[in-house]
Amino acid sequence: MILPRPLIFLLLILSTLLLTSAFLCPNIPKDEVDTDLEQYIVYLKPPGLLDIVVDLVDHLLLLITCLGRTVQELIPGEGLFGDGPIDLNVITDLSFAGSGFRLYTGFFNPDFVENVLKKRNDVKFVEKICPVxxxxxxxxxxxxxxxxxxxxxxxxxxxxxxxxxxxxxxxxxxxxxxxxxxxxxxxxxxxxxxxxxxxxxxxxxxxxxxxxxxxxxxxxxxxxxxxxxxxxxxxxxxxxxxxxxxxxxxxxxxxxxxxxxxxxxxxxxxxxxxxxxxxxxxxxxxxxxxxxxxxxxxxxxxxxxxxxxxxxxxxxxxxxxxxxxxxxxxxxxxxxxxxxxxxxxxxxxxxxxxxxxxxxxxxxxxxxxxxxxxxxxxxxxxxxxxxxxxxxxxxxxxxxxxxxxxxxxxxxxxxxxxxxxxxxxxxx
The missing domain is CATH 3.40.50.200 (Peptidase S8/S53 domain)
Structure with missing residues (x-):
């Protein structure tokens, strides 16, 4: 079973209490939400101390509220997306200890990546996965x-x-x-x-x-x-x-x-x-x-x-x-x-x-x-x-x-x- 990180869970509570009503989703065409999805890796910039909650909640709200995605923690031994069919609505947190929510992978429409994700100030880079x-x-x-x-x-x-x-x-x-x-x-x-x-x-x-x-x-x-x-x-x-x-x-x-x-x-x-x-x-x-x-x-x-x-x-x-x-x-x-x-x-x-x-x-x-x-x-x-x-x-x-x-x-x-x-x- 894959469970949310405690930090993410806490921030989601904060977002519900403080920021949800004020958050506005960008104008994303429906075909950029759930069609022609490809897998990407997203690296976020390290946030400043004052921005860590606001930036993280804002980014999570984009994924959860605007795209309808679920953010889950990776559990070693269960594979990147677990066994069985891949759920394209899952965002998998790949962040390492001490980095907060800094690194994740998920499935997105290429136009959404270019028009929204790559233009965000908190994003260091977004890259389509490649074979190894x-x-x-x-x-x-x-x-x-x-x-x-x-x-x-x-x-x-x-x-x-x-x-x-x-x-x-x-x-x-x-x-x-x-x-x-x-x-x-x-x-x-x-x-x-x-x-x-x-x-x-x-x-x-x-x-x-x-x-x-x-x-x-x-x-x-x-x-x-x-x-x-x-x-x-x-x-x-x-x-x-x-x-x-x-x-x-x-x-x-x-x-x-x-x-x-x-x-x-x-x-x-x-x-x-x-x-x-x-x-x-x-x-x-x-x-x-x-x-x-x-x-x-x-x-x-x-x-x-x-x-x-x-x-x-x-x-x-x-x-x-x-x-x-x-x-x-x-x-x-x-x-x-x-x-x-x-x-x-x-x-x-x-x-x-x-x-x-x-x-x-x-x-x-x-x-x-x-x-x-x-x-x-x-x-x-x-x-x-x-x-x-x-x-x-x-x-x-x-x-x-x-x-x-x-x-x-x-x-x-x-x-x-x-x-x-x-x-x-x-x-x-």
Missing amino acids: KADSAIPIYNLNLEKRTTQTSAPYNLDRIDQKNFPLDGSYSYPNDAGSESNVYVVDTGIFVSNVEFEGRAIHGGTFCGNCSSTDDHGHGTNVAGVIGGKKFGVAKKTKLIAVKVLNQNGQGTSSTLVAGLSYVITKHKNGSNKNTIVNLSLSAPFSQAINQIVTDCINAGIHVVASAGDLGQNACNFSPSTVPQAITVGATEKTSNTVTSFSNTGDCVTLYAPGRDIIAAGAGQNTFLSQASGTSQSCPHAAGAVALIISKNGNSSPSTMKNSLISLATKGILNKTPNVFLRVPTP
């Missing part, structure tokens, strides 16, 4: 761990990121605490948390795609989580992993499900005692102001955001969230050379590169499954794990300082693309 997808250029294949021989050396990708160059030495060295102090939110298709690679350190957080189960029924998120923190195949082998499911069983979602998931992460971070929070975004979308804004909100809250560069072989600056300047954006390199893969997005918005070809990690479906995949989805979690290791060795820092630390540790001058920076983890 997992960044894996090659499909994920499940392997059975029980049929594999005993691992006698480190996987190539881990071996590669603890040394400057080829040839590989067959070992992987990392700080002893191995990321145990950090919480890594894997914003993806979910995690198959019972896989033995996770040793009980992975849990379900929130589910934000409609008609989605909480577990990983695709495999992408489990592979990504395994690269971050699997016991044999992970970078930070003791870190905590929290699944935030925003992509469905096909590895697809929308900007609204992603914004909802990241708003949830901000709230958990602000309300939690452990501030060593890392977000892994192994996904991409067309350039989106809404996605970039919520990622920026994460970073402003002190959260380290690591994003994949994307798998179209294009300029990463044309996509989201890879275009957010404060994020750590990661491209992919080949298995046996310092060559950037042909599928990896590149350009000035990329922070550094990491292995992204034939990456083996935990798999979904059975507790002993492994999976293999290629993409910037796989290079990205190497950097997220490296951030957890830096926190283990040096303690936490601001996102900007952490990004600079990662670049400082990295190997320079060995790649064939810009930036010529390759991920390296801290030594023990």
Whole structure:
């Protein structure tokens, strides 16, 4: 069941008592109220102390009185609009802790958006939702761990990121605490948390795609989580992993499900005692102001955001969230050379590169499954794990300082693309 926020409920009472009789709806043609509806994300400007009640009530009255909409709070685990048919008259509040009613999604006529919503002084921007997808250029294949021989050396990708160059030495060295102090939110298709690679350190957080189960029924998120923190195949082998499911069983979602998931992460971070929070975004979308804004909100809250560069072989600056300047954006390199893969997005918005070809990690479906995949989805979690290791060795820092630390540790001058920076983890 989805319930109204207490703040909204209180303000609605105030509006009924004080402002309803004086409020005049704008002249909105009926066909702009309930026809040709499309889904949008609306970001409001932070109000001043004196304006917070008046502006908020005025905006809510527009939605409720003039459009006949119902404003409801998002409950993690029930999807963006709950299970079943979507109610086009529902406004879903996506605001994070401490922001008030600042962010929501709903269905509106495009003319109403242009003629009314975008012209309001309290609106920062309005954006039509866009598709979001997992960044894996090659499909994920499940392997059975029980049929594999005993691992006698480190996987190539881990071996590669603890040394400057080829040839590989067959070992992987990392700080002893191995990321145990950090919480890594894997914003993806979910995690198959019972896989033995996770040793009980992975849990379900929130589910934000409609008609989605909480577990990983695709495999992408489990592979990504395994690269971050699997016991044999992970970078930070003791870190905590929290699944935030925003992509469905096909590895697809929308900007609204992603914004909802990241708003949830901000709230958990602000309300939690452990501030060593890392977000892994192994996904991409067309350039989106809404996605970039919520990622920026994460970073402003002190959260380290690591994003994949994307798998179209294009300029990463044309996509989201890879275009957010404060994020750590990661491209992919080949298995046996310092060559950037042909599928990896590149350009000035990329922070550094990491292995992204034939990456083996935990798999979904059975507790002993492994999976293999290629993409910037796989290079990205190497950097997220490296951030957890830096926190283990040096303690936490601001996102900007952490990004600079990662670049400082990295190997320079060995790649064939810009930036010529390759991920390296801290030594023990």
